[in-house]
Amino acid sequence: MIPFEYLRAGDPAEAVAAVAGRPGAAFLGGGTNLVDHMKLGVAGPDLLVDVSRLPLDRVEETAGGLRIGAAVRNSDLAAHPLVRERYPVLARALLSGASGQLRNVATTAGNLLQRTRCPYFQDVTTPCNKRVPGSGCSAAGGYTRYHAILGASEHCVATHPSDMAVAMVALDAVVAVLGPGGARTLPLAELYRLPGDAPQRDTVLEHGDLIIAVELPHLPFARRSAYRKVRDRASFSFALVSVAAALDLDGGLVRDVRLALGGVAHKPWRATRAEAELRGGPATEDAFRRAAEAELAAARPLPGNAFKVAMTRNAVVATLRALAEEGR
Amino acid sequence: MDARITLRVDGRVRPLALDTRTTLLDALRDHLSVTSPKKGCDHGQCGACTVLLDGRRVVSCLILAVTCDGAEVTTAQGLAQEGEPHPVQRAFLEKDAFQCGFCTPGQVCSAVGMLEEVKAGHPSEVTDDLTGPVTLDDEEIRERLSGNLCRCGAYVNIVAALREEAES
Known part of the structure; x- marks a missing residue:
C-alpha cells in the first residue's frame, strides 16, 4: 500500500x-x-x-417515498421498518449480499460504487482494460463464469457485483450528487455505463462528485416485490444471476411490473423489454417465459457462461411466478 | 503519514501513534498486543478478525485504524468479565465448538454481535416474514454466521452452541 x-x-x-x-x-x-x-x-x-461520518446517515420519509443518506450502512437500511414494509425487494437484496460484518460497515453510496469482482481486475499481474486501459482483457478466453451476457464489449466483459443496486434500479431510484459544480440528481439507471471502449469508467461521475443520497419514489405495488439470487454457495457469495421484481396484478393481468437483473452485465440491468412484454398481458408462466426470452434475445454469452442465459430466464420466471402466487 | 488516535480496547483507553495505512486489526495485534483477533485472509472473507466496533460486529482487517479515533473496540478476550467467560464463550466450550481454535475468537465476536441483531428484530436473508419476529433456528444461525469460516469444519457444534444460547 x-x-x-x-x-x-x-x-x-x-x-x-x-x-x-x-x-x-x-x-x-x-x-x-x-x-x-x-x-x-x-x-x-x-x-x-x-x-x-458525515451527517448523511438517515433514512427519511418523503412524499410516499424514501430518501436514503449515502452513509447509511447496508445493515441499517435492510433493517429499516419502512424498507422492510414498502420495498421488500430492497431489504432482501441487501440481506443477500456480503456478510453480517461487512453489511455493518458498507455504506449505501459505497455499495453503488463498488467495483467488479472480475478476478483479472483484482489481480494486478494480469492485463485488464478496466484497471489499466489498453492493456487487454484477460477474461476473454479466460474464466468467465461470473461475467456478462448482456451489453459487454470486446474490451470488457465484467459484471457489476451489487445486489442492492439491482433492487434500486428496479425501483426507479434517483441519485443525489454533490460535485465541484454544485448539486444535481440523476436516475440510478443512468449513473452506470456499459463498458464500450472505456471500461475503466464504471459510472458517469466525474472526479470529486460525491453521492449524498438515494431517493426511492412512491411505488405502492413494491410491497409485493422480491429478490432472487442464484449463486455457487448458499450465502456470502456474489450472484451468478439475480432478479429484482415488483408485480402489480389486476385479476389475472399484469397491470404494472418492475424487473431488473444482476450478474449479467456491466451495470444493474433494467429489463425494459421484458417489462413492456408483460404489461397488460396475462400473469401466466408462459407469459413470464416469453418476456424473459424477449429480454435475453440480445444475450451474447461467453464460452464459460452460456448457462447463464437459461439460468436468467428461469430465475425471472420463478420470481414472477412466486409474486403472482403471493397475490392470489 | 503518521496519525495519532485513541481507542478504547476491551475497556482500556489506548492512545496510539500509527501509520495511516495500519488496519484496525494490525493496530490491535502489532501495536497493542491484543492478539485474540486473528489475521486469516486479510481481505474480509474469513471473519477470523471479527471484533465489536462500537457494539457492532465488523471485520477489523478492512477498517483503517485512523478512521476509528474515539471508538470502543471489544475483542474476544474483552468479552470475559472478571475471569468468567462470556455466555457465548461458555457455550462454545460446552458444545466443543472448535478444533484448532484459530477462527474461534472471530466466531465468538460475530455470534455476540449477531445475537444483538436478532434481539433488535433484524431479519436475515432466510427470514420468511420481513416484518415479523425472528426465530433463531439452525437455518438462521447458519445464514447469519456465514461471514465466519472454520476450516476445521466445527460448524455443526458452533450451530449447537448458538442454538443453546438462543434458547436461553
Missing part, C-alpha cells in the same frame, strides 16, 4: 473540494472495497477523504 494522507471531512462541501482539488484523492466510505483494493494494489490514492 502506498502512503496516503487522511482527512476526516466536516461536511459534504469540504469533502468535495478536498477530492476535486487533488487528482490522486479518493472518498472513503466504509472502505470494505477500497481498503481491499489498496492492499491488492488495484487502487493507490494519495489522500483519503473520510465521508463515513
